[in-house]
Amino acid sequence: MGSLKDKVVVITGAAMGLGYATAEQAAKNGAKLALVDYNADSLQKAADGLKAHYPDLEVIAIVADVSDEAAVKNYVDETVNAFGRIDGFYNNAGIEGRQAPLTSYDLDVFKKVIDINLMGAYFGLRYVIPVMQQQQHGRIVNVASVGGIRGVMNQTPYVATKHAVSGMTKNAALEYGKDGIVTNAIAPGAILTPMVAEAFNQINPADPKKAESEYAQFNPTKRLGLPEEVGKLVVFLLSEDCSYVSGQTIAVDGGQSNSYGFA
Numbered sequence: 105m106g107s108l109k110d111k112v113v114v115i116t117g118a119a120m121g122l123g124y125a126t127a128e129q130a131a132k133n134g135a136k137l138a139l140v141d142y143n144a145d146s147l148q149k150a151a152d153g154l155k156a157h158y159p160d161l162e163v164i165a166i167v168a169d170v171s172d173e174a175a176v177k178n179y180v181d182e183t184v185n186a187f188g189r190i191d192g193f194y195n196n197a198g199i200e201g202r203q204a205p206l207t208s209y210d211l212d213v214f215k216k217v218i219d220i221n222l223m224g225a226y227f228g229l230r231y232v233i234p235v236m237q238q239q240q241h242g243r244i245v246n247v248a249s250v251g252g253i254r255g256v257m258n259q260t261p262y263v264a265t266k267h268a269v270s271g272m273t274k275n276a277a278l279e280y281g282k283d284g285i286v287t288n289a290i291a292p293g294a295i296l297t298p299m300v301a302e303a304f305n306q307i308n309p310a311d312p313k314k315a316e317s318e319y320a321q322f323n324p325t326k327r328l329g330l331p332e333e334v335g336k337l338v339v340f341l342l343s344e345d346c347s348y349v350s351g352q353t354i355a356v357d358g359g360q361s362n363s364y365g366f367a
């Protein structure tokens with residue numbers, strides 16, 4: 105895995121789940137961190153927890169809702185003020201929305217999923233890329249999903265926004281490769297985070313654990329992924345070692361998205 109020694113990395117949605125797991129891996133690999141989340145209490149706990157584990161870690165915590173353009177500009181400015189640059193950007197914050205068929209999906213929830221998953225990811229790119237252009241260097245990892253490369257029953261806005269993230273990844277790689285900026289996306293399958301636990305809760309409120317183990321049977325590995333398995337891939341994609349892979353959406357799903365039907 106590549107080193108992030110002294111690299112300044114911004115992570116959105118850093119308070120828990122894949123954001124926090126990646127922050128842990130990045131801290132372990134020597135990065136300086138700007139952690140962003142809209143949940144102020146959990147964000148502070150995350151920053152304190154990392155600092156307790158890695159006493160030498162330089163870390164700042166910035167409360168921001170990624171769907172608010174001014175708040176995004178502010179987290180970028182605060183990071184540059186604190187560290188002078190941004191080497192890596194893990195553009196991760198996202199929500200699942202609700203499970204519902206396409207034609208009866210709640211429109212307010214639909215719009216919220218677009219505001220956070222699509223516009224939030226776009227605003228991040230809009231403000232981070234100019235900083236990286238000035239440096240003529242940067243690594244970006246956007247967070248799509250297996251739902252960004254395939255359909256997922258009852259998750260229309262999630263699938264639409266994650267396909268959009270994959271598309272924006274291709275364009276960012278095309279337009280800014282000349283500036284030394286390498287942009288990729290990851291497509292996690294079901295990774296056991298609070299977001300996925302909530303999805304199993306919606307699928308089977310009486311017995312979410314049953315829904316989880318049934319789902320795991322569809323995976324070639326017969327298990328769900330672990331957040332640190334995603335974090336390790338992201339550390340590589342943010343490192344100097346990732347120098348000629350760009351514009352890709354890389355599945356981290358135990359191989360499940362290659363399957364037609366049941367594994």
Ligand code: NAD
Nearest residue numbers: 117119120121122142169170198249292294295297298299
């Ligand atoms: P999670 O719900 O466990 O954590 C998400 C974090 O993002 C939380 O700390 C939350 O407070 C924060 N957040 C949400 N909306 C925000 C906003 N508007 N502004 C700032 N912070 C916000 O979710 P997760 O499972 O860790 O998912 C992280 C990313 O990975 C999401 O983009 C999700 O779509 C994607 N993903 C997850 C899985 C999975 O299996 N867990 C699979 C595919 C894709």
